[in-house]
Amino acid sequence: MADLSRRRQIGTNLVIVRAVPGNRSRAMVCFGGMTVPAALGRSGRTAFKREGDGATPIASMRLLHGFTRGDRVKSLRTPLPMRRIAKDMLWCDQPDHPSYNRLVRAPFRPSHEEMMRQDGLYDICLVLDWNITTRSRHRGSAIFFHLIKPGYQPTAGCVAVSLRDMQRLIRFMRRGTVVRIL
DSSP states (O other), X not given: OHHHXXXXXXXXXXXXXXXXXXXXXXXXXXXXXXXXXXXXXTTOEESSOOTTSOOEEXXXXXXXXXXXXXXXXXXXXXXXXXXXXXXXXXEEOOTTSTTTTSEEESSOOSSEEESSOTTSTTSEEEEEOSSSSSOOTTSOOOOEEEEOOGGGOOBSSOEEEOHHHHHHHHTTOOTTOEEEEO
């Protein structure tokens, strides 16, 4: 029991995401002694991420903060800073806009994603520091760690796990935890 506790303490600063051989849009997430299945981008992984390519960047990214649908997810336990999603919250994915790869508020005409999704993918949505602290146009936006579609269908470039697995993992995640896509 003490060994598992020690492994969890050691592993709580690094999340490893390894692609599953033979399926470019599937992965295994290893964190704090746990290993869970995950979905990746429909185009697999890439070292040369571009806006709209459907690929998950091969990179080490820090967790910054998260969002949650408080009307759907109750009593979420995590040391990670979390913010409740409001109806007017959007994420700008228009590369030539000054708010590219940033949270914006409706009404907003340029291209964007709605944070309050009907499909539940962002009921728990963690923001990875991909092209955020230092931004470059067309380098990719909205690389999140979020919930899966049924059957672990591919994402648009994010990492996604089941609600049950997210609830287990997020208890140990904090600002600065590194998610390393291999």
